[in-house]
Amino acid sequence: MAEMPEEILVEGAKEWEHALVGFFVGKKIPFRSLFAVLNKKWSSVGKFTIHTAENVIFIFKYESEAARDWILNNGPWDVWGVHLALRLWERDLPPISSGFAKIPVWVKLMNIPMEYWTVQGLSKLASILGTPLHMDPATEGKQLISFARICVEMKADKEFPAVIKTRRSNGEVVEVKVEYSWRPPVCDRCKVFDHSTRVCPLKP
Secondary structure (H helix, E strand, O other), X not given: XXXXXXXXXXXXXXXXXXXXXXXXXXXXXXXXXXXXXXXXXXXXHOOEXXXXXXXXXXXXXXXXXXXXXXXHHOOOEEEOOEEEEEEEOOOOOOOOOOOOOEEEEEEEEEOOOHHHXXXXXXXXXXXXXXXXXXXXXXXXXXXXXXXXXXXXXXXXXXXXXXXXXXXXXXXXXXXXXEEEOOOOOOEOOOOEOOOOHHHOOOOO
């Protein structure tokens, strides 16, 4: 077994610290067309490079943290109408397998009690839907508290609820409303987001 020294891992992580991991849901996009389309949409915030990984996964590498965050927070993005799912690259991020049993989705939470407006409180609400990945700057800074916008990693075998019920300290039950920026096609048979049940390759 090759045990990698920590200093090498740290240096390697710096190489990708301004990167996003992305993949298209339901259709493959040619590499050359991908760069041409996204360059028109993203060039205003700086240069970027695209790196192809396995399982049709793309790594988008930006010149700065600000450019990376602008892309992430101003989504969702699409190419030729095909949704591009994006999430932050992180050290020790597990490989994303083909089939996509999990996918990042931006959600909007509304009717949130004031006492819930902390990072911990909002994350607890979002965790009912899946794994909270990050919040947009307006939500994190509490600039607008009529709703919270959070990117959540959703599972294909879970529902997309329209409300989250929560109980306040006085016993009152509050319904937090949920809106999704995009509802990916899901296969009930395979439990993946890559295709819908209607076009499932295993359909009898």
